[in-house]
Amino acid sequence: xxxxxxxxxxxxxxxxxxxxxxxxxxxxxxxxxxxxxxxxxxxxxxxxxxxxxxxxxxxxxxxxxxxxxxxxxxxxxxxxxxxxxxxxxxxxxxxxxxxxxxxxxxxxxxxxxxxxxxxxxxxxxxxxxxxxxxxxxxxxx
Amino acid sequence: xxxxxxxxxxxxxxxxxxxxxxxxxxxxxxxxxxxxxxxxxxxxxxxxxxxxxxxxxxxxxxxxxxxxxxxxxxxxxxxxxxxxxxxxxxxxxxxxxxxxxxxxxxxxxxxxxxxxxxxxxxxxxxxxxxxxxxxxxxxxxxxxxxxxxxxxxxxxxxxxxxxxxxxxxxxxxxxxxxxxxxxxxxxxxxxxxxxxxxxxxxxxxxxxxxxxxx
Numbered sequence: 001x002x003x004x005x006x007x008x009x010x011x012x013x014x015x016x017x018x019x020x021x022x023x024x025x026x027x028x029x030x031x032x033x034x035x036x037x038x039x040x041x042x043x044x045x046x047x048x049x050x051x052x053x054x055x056x057x058x059x060x061x062x063x064x065x066x067x068x069x070x071x072x073x074x075x076x077x078x079x080x081x082x083x084x085x086x087x088x089x090x091x092x093x094x095x096x097x098x099x100x101x102x103x104x105x106x107x108x109x110x111x112x113x114x115x116x117x118x119x120x121x122x123x124x125x126x127x128x129x130x131x132x133x134x135x136x137x138x139x140x141x
Numbered sequence: 142x143x144x145x146x147x148x149x150x151x152x153x154x155x156x157x158x159x160x161x162x163x164x165x166x167x168x169x170x171x172x173x174x175x176x177x178x179x180x181x182x183x184x185x186x187x188x189x190x191x192x193x194x195x196x197x198x199x200x201x202x203x204x205x206x207x208x209x210x211x212x213x214x215x216x217x218x219x220x221x222x223x224x225x226x227x228x229x230x231x232x233x234x235x236x237x238x239x240x241x242x243x244x245x246x247x248x249x250x251x252x253x254x255x256x257x258x259x260x261x262x263x264x265x266x267x268x269x270x271x272x273x274x275x276x277x278x279x280x281x282x283x284x285x286x287x288x289x290x291x292x293x294x295x296x297x298x299x300x301x302x303x304x305x306x307x308x309x310x311x312x313x314x315x316x317x318x319x320x321x322x323x324x325x326x327x328x329x330x331x332x333x334x335x336x337x338x339x340x341x342x343x344x345x346x347x348x349x350x351x352x353x354x355x
Contacts, residue, residue: 055228062221069217073210076340086341093336096217097329104220104325106318111162114170121174125181133185 050109061103068092169319173326180330183285184337187278192343194273200343203266205259212255213335216290219248220328223321233311239304242317245324246297249290256287279338286334289327296320 053061072092075085102108107115133139158164191200226241260280263269270280300320303309309316 052228052231055225058221058224058228062218065217065220066214069210069214072336072340073206076206082342089336089340093332096332100220100325100329100332104224105322105329111160113160113162114166117167117170118174118177121171121177125177128178129181129185133188136189138189 052106052109053103058103061099065096065099068096163315165319166315166322169322173322176326176330180282180285180333183278183282184333187282187338190274190278194275196273198263198266198268198272199275200279200339203263203268204339205262206339208255208259209335209339212252212259213331215248215255216252216328216331219245219252220325222248223324227314227317227321230309230311230314230317235304235309238309238317239301242297242301242304246294246301249294249297249324253287253290253294256283256290282334282338286327286330289330293320293324293327296323 072089075088075092078085080088101118107118158167160167222241222244226238226245229235229237229241260283263276268276268279270277297320300309300317303316
């Protein structure tokens with residue numbers, strides 16, 4: 001059973017160079033959570049890929065996900081106006097889903113082809129089932 | 142715990158495809174894209190049947206939101222332990238890899254145990270898969286999700302076993318990444334289920350029959 005190489009630090013293994021945004025300044029400004037975006041450029045990556053987040057960044061993302069879940073449950077008990085409450089709940093779910101897909105599943109950092117592949121299935125599902133539910137009158141009052 | 146980004150180790154096989162992505166990873170993403178359609182069908186069916194049951198019990202009578210919230214939190218945190226397992230193997234720390242894999246499997250098992258308890262409690266309250274439209278669509282949807290989580294636990298324990306035998310090394314970290322993709326997807330589906338099925342209330346009053354158009 002092999003263990004980590006003795007004397008090798010995670011910094012050495014990571015082989016990081018700079019902490020710049022490889023997509024340019026426009027993306028860095030557009031990112032609502034700059035703390036989550038401190039991704040280091042790393043060598044030997046396949047084309048179109050960037051280094052994955054660090055463990056500390058994963059923990060920060062998990063804390064945000066837990067906080068959003070707590071907000072969802074609080075919203076459920078607040079008994080706000082129905083349309084507003086449902087819309088907010090859907091927004092919270094979308095934020096959580098996007099964070100899991102982008103950061104935990106690395107869609108933000110991996111090759112673009114993977115993002116397109118997954119989004120094709122996801123968007124197809126959304127349109128097909130929205131059409132299906134609309135046809136059957138689910139959204140009619 | 143470090144604040145240093147982890148480089149992506151794919152091994153040589155990832156670089157010989159013309160997409161720059163290994164075939165295994167590409168196949169997993171294709172599979173996950175198709176799973177969107179499967180779970181989309183199940184969630185849509187639940188939405189379609191919601192509030193159309195002639196007899197009770199209805200969701201408001203039997204849902205235990207605090208309990209399900211804790212289950213959801215447990216599954217959400219299992220996604221964190223999964224990425225920590227991946228980060229561990231990518232820097233060659235096999236002891237932590239095994240620890241995080243076991244932690245993820247344990248959290249997943251807790252979620253499944255919670256689901257079994259929830260199903261049992263619903264059945265005791267008179268809701269079975271045959272009781273009404275709500276029961277049928279609810280048990281099929283959450284049951285399918287539970288089966289996916291169970292398969293994920295089997296994958297995690299297999300990886301743990303491989304690592305114990307020294308057959309899961311740093312250059313094969315993509316195996317853990319692919320299993321992780323599946324695990325995170327299952328978590329992602331639960332995020333939708335928790336909001337749409339549990340938190341968004343039924344649009345009609347219990348016991349009121351609404352016929353389908355046409």
